[in-house]
Amino acid sequence: MRTGGRADGRPGRAVVAALMLGMALVALEGTIVSTAVPQIVGDLGGFSVFSWLFSGYLLAVTVTLPVYGKLADTFGRKPVLLAGTTLFLIGSLLCAGAWDMGALIAFRVVQGLGGGAIQGTVQTLAADLYPLEERPRIQARMSTVWATSSIAGPALGGLLAGYADWRLIFLVNLPVGGLALWLTARHLVEPSRSPAPPGRGTAAARLRSIDWAGAAGVFACGALLLFALVQGGVAWPWLSAPSLALLAASAVLAVLVAYVERRAAEPILPGWVWRRRTIASVNLAMGALGLLMVAPMVFLPTYAQSALGLGPVGAGFVMSAMTLSWPLSAAFSQHVYRRLGFRDTAALGMALAVLCLAAFPLLPHPARPWQPALLMLALGAALGLFQLPLIVGVQSTVGWSERGVTTASVLFCRQVGQSVGAALFGAVANATIAARLADAPVPGLPGHLDEVSRALEDPASLPAAAVSYLRAAVTAAVDHVYAGAAVAAVLALTVLLVAAPRRFPVLPDQRDE
Secondary structure, eight states: OOOOOTSSSSSSSSHHHHHHHHHHHHHHHTTTTGGGHHHHHHOOOOGGGTTHHHHHHHHHHHHEEEHHHHHHHHHHHHHHHHHHHHHHHHHHHHHHHSSSSHHHHHHHHHHHHHHHHHHHHHHHHHHSSGGGGHHHHHHHHHHHHEEEEEEEHHHHHHHHHHHHOHHHHHTTTHHHHHHHHHHHHOOOOOOOOOOTTTTTOSSSHHHHOHHHHHHHHHHHHHHHHHHHHHHHHHTTTSSHHHHHHHOOOOOOHHHHHHHHHHSSSSSSSSSHHSSSSHHHHHHHHHHHHOOOOOOIIIIIHHIIIIIIIOHHHHHHHHHHOOOOOOOOOOHHHHHHHHHHHHHHHHHHHHHHHHHHHHHGSOOOOOTTTHHHHHHHHHHHHHHHHHHHHHEEETTTTSSSHHHHHHHHHHHHHHHHHHHHHHHHHHHHHHHHHHHHHOOOOSSOSSSTTTTHHHHHHHHGGGGGHHHHOOOOHHHHHHHHHHHHHHHHHHHHHHHHHTTSSSSOOSSSOOOOO
16 A cells, blocks of 8 residues: 555545645635635735735745655655645634734745645656556646635635625634645655665655755745846836846846855756656646736636726626636547647647637627637637646656656646746736827826726716726736737647657656666
């Protein structure tokens, strides 16, 4: 009974439940705070910095993924998952007791430090515990949990903040995470592995072998880069001294990290991640996926409420169409890639995504809500065909000792792509709306970008012509974002067709390694 409880070697229900609960924790925490911001700001203050409730969490998750990937390959997945879940729960408890906005942001970073361990390790365990032919099923289940949790997060956060207390948003993690922690500790038994090299078998020896200088460098480099991307164009202009200094410092650190990693015996980000054609191409394609995902995840809700005039429920319906079709398509993808292969299935999915994204700017204005919802339904189906074959495929090209780093590199590139996309497309949208406001032929319009969304929340306060013009400006901005996302999808498709091998070099099943 090496893999969690069943005589046939497959993980038992308790292990599967632990993985699902861990995935739900990370997914919920990314969205549950969004609808509680008014109550949190009203209680703690700090309106000018509340966006760091999200950015701080995302930054911590992203920059720790490579470190946890290496730790999981060195010490095993179970101790890393247990430590990450414990740290996440400590962060949740601290968030519930926060006394001001600064403390809450700091404790959200603690949550993110644990969330990075959970996100990467759960994905790695899915490949460890299931043979190749069964991995699509567990990955589709996790996609369903992620989608459901992401959709339910804002509703649950709004209910708890509106009818109880916003601190319960963080306290609700404790029983869920506690159950996941107990199930993991009690039932997860990792597959046996090859013996460690001589002199490297003890925990102390393995601890000394970790490239801690490289880990600190990766963390610092990623933190500076993401900080520059999050704050640029918001706290200061892109070409200002703070932005240029942060970007320059992150570039210098990147060079230093590359130097340190080349000399390290056990690097955090080993060079083979980029030297191997399959892994490098998947990393680049997943980075492009993170980039294009900003369009539906960040800008679609704004479009639905500001341009279409829908309420939060209606906007959620438009958004949920994509998250409903994605896991269904992911589950179906195994039947496609068994015939076409991993690369060609992903290429097919991304080609369909190009069409969906390019079709968005062609929608009429004003559009009917079902029109963007239908496009998002198709986009979710396309991206389900794209992402899951790449994750399953790239995990199947490496053995146990490299799978944690490989999985972490894929997730890291996707997260960085998302951060770059948020900064890039945010600048595109702001520039479009600013240009429309500057050339406005109608009176009564807001004088500043920050006032546009507030004005559209109360359209009765504006002349009808001004409301119509503002909604057209928001539509144009989102159209430009989707056009940019279509370009990112073309880049992902090009990477797959040009750089990725047509047949991934899949290794024999590694469960008995």
